[in-house]
Amino acid sequence: MSPLNWDGSAPSSGLTESVRELDTGVPGLRLRVTAIGAAGVEARVRGGDQRLLLVEAEPLGERPARVRVEWRLPCAGATGLWRPHTDSRWLPPSWSKPRVADLAAGVPIGSLLGAGDTALCTFAVGELLRPVTIGEGAVEETGEFVWWVEHQVDREPLSLRLDLTGRHFAETIAEMVAWWGTGAQPAVPDGAFEPVFCTWYVRHLEITAAEVERLAALAVPLGFGALIVDDGWQTEETTRSYATTGDWQPAQGPFPDFADHVARVRALGLAYLLWVALPFAGDRSAAGMRFADRRLAHLEELETSVLDPADPEVREHLIERLAALVEEYGADGLKIDFIDTFARHATDRQAVAEGLRALLTGLDERLRPQRPELLIEHRQPYVGPGLWPYATMVRATDCPHNAVENRARTADLRLTAGPLAVHADPLTWHPDERPVEIAVLLQSVLFATAQVSVDLGTQDAGQLAVLRFWLAVMREHVGLLQRGAFRPHRPESGYPLLESRQGAGLAFGRYAPVPITVTGAFELLLVANADPDPLVRLAFDRSPGPLCLLVRDCAGATVADTTVTVAGQELAVTVPRGGLLTLAPADRLGQG
Template sequence: MRKFPSKKIISLSKLTICLWAFLIITIPLSASAQIIQVGNLKVNVEGKDDQFRRSLSVRLVAPGINELTISLQAVGLAIPKPIVVTFKQPSIDIQSYLTPHGVNASETSSLYDYELSRMIPVSYDAKTKFTSATMDQPSMTFFNTNSQNRLTIAASELIFPVTFNAGENEQDGVGFDLKIGLFEYVKKPMEAYTFKFRFDTRNIHYNQAQRDLLTWWKAVHNLKIAKVPISAHMPFYCTWYALKADGVNAKNIEEQARLARQLGCETIIVDDGWQKAQDAKAGYCLYNGDWEVDTIRFTDFKAHVKKVQSMNMKYMLWVGPSMIGEKSKIYEELKDKMLYRADWAKAWVADPRFPEVRKYLAERLITLMKETGIDGFKIDFMDLMNTRYAGKNLAQGNGRDYESVEEATVKLLSDIHAGCSALNLNVLIEFRQFYTSPVMQQFANMFRAVDCPNDVMENRTRTLDTRNLNYQVIHADPLAWNENENVQASALQLLHTMLSVPQVSTDLTKMSTEHLKMLTFLLKQWRTFSITLTRGEAFNYGADSHYTWSETSLKDQTVVVAYQPTILSPKKLEKNALMINGTHQDKLVLDLTKNFGVRTIMVYTCTGELVRKEKISLNGLVKIKVPASGIIRVL
């Protein structure tokens, strides 16, 4: 959290009154290090800087929740030097953790990494994680195998980079060494700065700790979360895995849209391949930046869009605004205003700190939306704009109106969202991991799991990881499978991402009758429970094992999903419930501590055949026979 001008430090008289809850230490940074007690933790704040005075304060917010504030004050404008916050978390009933999934701070590649490990590394091998406005959220959650929170630590800063490092250390009592870095990348002059850390050690389900953290971030920054149209909650169709770039043309899209609408999809995302790029195989993003419709593939694009929309389908286009291809017309104009070259794409990442770069990119997308009549954008590659590359390939001299790449990127995305919203109040904008920070949730209403085709475990894990730290609707990575796959195994692609919006991405003209029956039936069930699945209060279990089961409830609906063979113990089974067997076994086992009474159940296969209808007692230990990938409706 940044404060300009400086925030006034609490008075000593007030400190005396609240001594049980507040502690303040103020020393010049020339003293290099400070130690302060935060709950049961001894926290070290280190970093020498003669230009700033540093004040620390600790506040007990509620039982189990402490807030550490670091305040800096300079005589005039100065660039803060790095600050490192370290402490040791005792290893007491902690078996796993959730860490930012974004790039390692030491990575030299412009691409994200895919690490999903739940294992806490040893300290000497722990990799530092980089977070910023366009790279994940600045938090870590430590929990036990019963999904109970042991420590959720978070930083208030959502724009400037913050780094996290955690590793196991058996010295001085077995525990976890945590190190959080501030101002390692920021080079912005400032007079004052206020930064908060939230320490949550409550013995509650870790999902609740994360939801409370999200509320804290929103309050600290007064975030204005983007509007979510109802269509964002309904199933999507995406052309990416089905058609790839070579198969994108008016005829193919219209046919896929027609079939997808019959399945229950309400929006189509036309991915890469719609823009002019006749020899794009020579480089993935060679023509990015112009964003002009390929008139060979689409002789009348506006009429084509209207035709698809007449099917009651929303129409979205994929774009990657950060990438300027070397064969684009705009490249010559902007080539001296780039951050770095993305060699894998034969394209450059534009530097948003130049106002003319932001103006061009925002106006190009807004104009494209206005001219074509589309309903929104799938915006890709914004995580490539980050400070790790700010010192490379910059134009000589002045011209940049921001010092921070992240601040400039936030401004760019704000301009795009504002302009598109002015054209359509129900505009659909999708961002992807890893630019999922709460500050990003002001400019998009859908957040999608990073690419993981045909990977059930990763798609499940990424959607559930993202869901509890996001106000917006979470979308699964597009669903695709081998056309010869058996129908029960194919169904797992959808069943394991039920708590997110499905994006079908198989070639529907090649799908078997059984596959189409499965999609039709399961998407109908999904639509019936869509708001509960996307907006209900979710509790996810077995995060240490990439999730074993989930439950979510809202109003009179409950959905319970088994991803792995396990015993289900839902807190609720509202009067209209759905239980999903996302395993290869032919049963679900429940251990119900609450008597949910005698209920009518209907057991179905994944293609919609009714196996049986009966009344059963939902009390105590209950075993229900249900086919693999089948569902149970509870009334």
């Protein structure tokens, strides 16, 4: 067989490369494996229907060695490229800079999309700890789409799963996530799905114990279940510097008796979480001076060093300080920030990944036995399955005032978060924002756990009514909205429609004037309308019979409450922007 005409998008290593081409049995799919720095390569393809393939490749002879798998398909009918880090959905050229996923950042998965949310090819790599380099893009010369994945193989072979079944892309991604499995993942507590009030956008670093307690008291009657005290609790400085990070001691001026303060907030009924910037040791901190020779980098503009988690003393220091926040002061959990910074500044990403795993394992083994309900927040881009055992929730990265971005990021996270709760970036708005616009912000993250960061004491009655209503909806239907089978639609268009199903419950978020297709029987159907077009059009795959219909506006006031009989299989209902439509079979009146 003559060599395939590969375009060289995977760069040459300059070492001995042993190449083998594989017959997949799938029309149009070409695949080859390369062992770099090895005398030969062994590879095999397994798959029952020849469209669900598991490729395993490993070097022959001495290990470790790097192994690469490359494959390509005709780029026919492609509409976009889904990747887990919520970037543009466009089709990049094959010569684009590759991405790297390891424990500290990224997820080794992706999907080439076709019309109608079909997956032309979804892939995932089995390596969850060490760096995986991923190239993907359209080949100008041939009109094909090419992928390549590469990582170092020590013992287990490089394992790659391909799905070319043409199903809905969310289904194929869900099966990849199940393939990764959760291992020893502890149960995620219900508290991880409670709405959160966060101090960051409302106060930034200008916080005190009294101010936190004021906001906490206002948050409880609105339906919040947890409080995150963000950056500022550990310093008396109010600039955007990280010069005092790393010691993780409460600032005595603004927080004079920290344990009593935490106890007072918890007595209100809120779980209490503290922000920590895990990699940072500031220039004016004791940790910064102590570990000056054990850092990955110095960030002059931020006045801090990035510590090296591969160093045992660094790990011991961080475990002791972070554990004390729970053991000595009574915090319910931690918002662990900037984990991806380890990866960005590592010269040896594998050593850093292994050190990070040892650090997080040590902290978990220290705290989890005494606090099974411990809450730990991670955020994009450190959301991969290798981190699942060390977190309870993952959050969209910072996107203040941006409903569309928050919706896209939380939707992407729902696809790959496994058992973890997915949290929105804290919602914030101008003090004069109209109630309906606040409702749209909340609707945009309806299928995630809401976080909010505004001064609750300055909100007017209309603003508070919207917040109270939508938090109540999220809490009442938490299973359906956050734990159901999630199906987002049209990622290349910014997810104009989101859907979730749990048992006989069905929920939709409508963010554009699009029709909604309802499949299967249901006992409860929710539609949140965030679009200015009020005419919500439903197409059923069977006659739903008489329905109880309830329409509420953005603050929960009843607009319509009636029984309708659907003539045929279509129904159009006027639902105001920011409002909620609830449908249920008429014979269930009063039961749900």
